[in-house]
Amino acid sequence: MLLLFAGIIVKGQETTLIAISNKKGAPSIMKMTELKSVLKGEKQRWNDGTKVSIVLMKTNTPVGEATCQKIYNMSGDKVKRFWLGLSFSGKADAPIFCNSISELETIVAQTPGAIAILDKISIGTNTKTIVVDGKNSF
């Protein structure tokens, strides 16, 4: 059981992640601390006034697991509990959790202010890759 748990953590840490956003809203360059802050629901609007919408892969997917580890430093269950508590207190809107990368890309492309984490470069016409700490991936 411990080996399995350790395996999941290692797998999560090994997956390379990329931050993407809708062309409207998020900046093209961010620090990792800023990205984590946004993805923890600490920012309601981008500097241009567009509402922040967080789009994530479900926590039981490989990308979702890696996001939980690298962004939230939590297990998938803890991330879901974190968001349950935050939305229940009325302090933030819960993310949209997706089953597939294509679903995630579609939502980001259609939602101004959307920001998302995935594991490959997105080539959508209405999305852009965010450079985090000077790198395209992390």
Add this chain to the structure above:
Amino acid sequence: MKELKSITILVIINSFIGSSVLYSQNTQIKGFVDALAGVQNDKLSFALGEQDLFITSELSDRFSFLGESVFRFTNTTPTKFSVSIERVVIKYNFYGNHNLLVGKHHTPINYWNDTYHHGRVLFPTIYRPLLFDANIIPLHTTGIGLQGHNLGDLKFGYDFMIGNGIGSTDVLDNDAKKSITAAIHIKPAEGLRFGISWYNDGIAKGAVGHDGMPMQWAVDQNLFSGSIAYFGNKFEVLAEGTLAINKTDTTGSQQTLASYIYAGFKIHEKIVPYVRLDNLSFQEGEIFYNNNNTTSIVGGIRYNINYVTTVKMEYQHQHAAKDGDSNRFSMQLAIGF
């Protein structure tokens, strides 16, 4: 001309459709419920807790709604159950992380009341701290407020609220005086939060207090609260205190100090043994609260089966000046759905 009119109508319809696509109403309904078993006075009892329905809805780019309704056992109704509106909050995000809130709120006077609400699965212990049971603080305020959060490097936050005071209903204030709540907090590190607040209300003679009893004197109430919360990967600490100063023309000022400290240690991500110490200390001559100095110790263990299912077992020993010693062993299964 006719063509221009048609184009104009089409543009208007399109703009409505466009905005509804962009900001289609996203409504979510969630709930919490808990079941209990407890041993007190050598008797085992089973109990239903609260059933809490929680609704959020994004109405537009800037407007959102949050509602919380609770169904619970009440001995005074024919059905033995009652429904209460715990929160109805319409939020308008007017700039950045700054919001205007209108409706019925859990008074943002301390961390517990502003965080856990009625979601028992989120509570660190089975029951609320004693300062809630002893009606030291107002749980609800119906009114209007300004809220900001996560501002600057220290993640500063504020809540300023004006509303119907103690003795009022959700539709009518019983007097001209309004309650005022001013609360600020900072979050200087991950999982760490410091907060202080001030609450003021002028409670009219005859107003029904938290305990359902009419006031014999007009009371000017000031509540000063402070809290430290830390919920990290290994340790959990939550300490809160409220100094209540109740002043009447007849009896002068009396001070009540109510506090608790909770500490938990994660021996595993899902398993948290914990303790909580409570203290209620009333000044001689206190007329607003039930003057009953009380101390309590709670020891328990929490097992988070998953993010919406939690089992807690705890033992509580309580000593009250008027009621003597009491012991209680409780188990709770709390879920979210």
